[in-house]
Amino acid sequence: MHPPAIAADGRLAPRRPLGQTGGMKRFESTDTYVATDDLRVAVNAAVRLRRPLLVKGEPGTGKTVLAHEIAQSLGAPLIEWTVKSTTRAAQGLYEYDAVARLRDGQLGDPRVNDIANYIRRGKLWEAFVHPTPPVLLIDEIDKADLEFPNDLLHELDRMEFHVYETGETVRAAERPIVVVTSNNEKDLPDAFLRRCFFHYIRFPDRDTMRAIVDVHFPGIQTLLVSRALDIFYQVREVQGLKKKPSTSELIDWLKLLLHEDMPLDILQSRDPAKAIPPLHGALLKNEQDVTLFERRAFMARRERG
Template sequence: MKFEGTSEYIATDDLQMAVNAAVILQRPLLIKGEPGTGKTMLAEQVAASLGKRLLQWHIKSTSKAQQGLYDYDAVSRLRDSQLGKAEVEDVRHYLKKGALWQAFESDEQVVLLIDEIDKADIEFPNDLLVELDKMAFSVYETGEVIRAKHRPIVIITSNNEKELPDAFLRRCFFHYIRFPDEATMQRILDVHFPQLKRDLARRALERFFELREIPGLKKKPSTSELVDWLKLLMADDISVEALAGDLRQAVPPLYGALVKNEQDVQLLQRLAFMTRRD
């Protein structure tokens, strides 16, 4: 089976190639790209397309690699020993299986998402090298070795907030999701809004891409923000005429769905004011 996108997810040819190449090579697929370009959703859609279960491990700044394997609750075991509970003799009662353990012991191949790996400490990727390479790890408390019954399809996302170690990168198949061009974005909108009027879609896309090109913009709007903006435009029955002109003449209606900080709002307002004054 090959990944070819889904009815809910527009995958470009090079993205499809990257997913299928990673599956064939049995290597983790490292996905980078701007926030909002569908990196996390890719794993969901790969699982749906291939008919496989999805396991998700969302990384935080406090996450440790060990948590992906298992957690040992020594405090609960100590408390139970003081209470004289029988289960204290079996350490397995105090092991909480992480996403990798669950993926390794699955009777069928699963898709494993390690989301936003660059949020964690710089050593985090290195601490997973052996486990992702050998598809096995040891449980120190019991002495057993957990080996993958079926090598999972591993998809790792990164927002490029920090550099990843070379040793980790060597073990991955890499793909950068480029921001969609207008034609691809139109296909994405067709999926989300099949009833959207063509004139409104065209004018909204023009304003959206103009906004992304404004020099000095601190945060460019993403695909997800465009989708939210269009939902609001349709809900408020905004006319095509309200989107006429360019951003140098007026701030777009319901701009709060697109612009997410006060510096960018002030930039747009100053730009419109200076244009009108001239």
């Protein structure tokens, strides 16, 4: 028999069948986020199955923002766990601060008599005992050690873990919605992948990108956007580019074009001798790519004579 679950206030929480979704709303696009049909299907399938949603895609395609928008769309709280190269899976459960307890013991602090005073809850613990099912974002899981995903298999499967120092079992009364993002820096273990619902966010096509721009810049001039998108996608197609500009960089570039009141004739110029876009620092993020465009412009001028 399982021990009772522990609620946020320390009292016993009623048990619900894990995986139950009740009357939860469906995820749709929001006022600030354009979700494609296949993305909406993936999110709602993961919510229905209560499987972790594993999201991959180019940097800048909105993987992290997606968790924020899911929480907003479903009216759920958001708990964020940003993974780093030094992050251990156990930190998502809890950490026992033995050093602080030793120090307090030397100072005669009565708090040392209760070891629970030195247990620091991790993000999974917060998600498991939250009064309402939250959205738990495990961001950039591929940055951690290769064993990191495997070390979370039991907790994500059974939605419970044991706190050895206090002898208690922390169990989710209802599964949180788990969103896991990856930039594909490392391959994830097969055992972890089997437990996830997978979705790859493809880079937005022109129509989708136009809709994204309209969300950020309502009423923006159609011709300006059309020419800016021409240049943006041309830049992305240049062979040898080390880092292709992303959606977020397009938004920054448009913001600068509007702020600087850039004349349309500059954007409309197709002169290959001026191959570097205006305010290119918003689009090109390293010296190799800037040099590549400068070389292309030089070669065009040379061929023209």
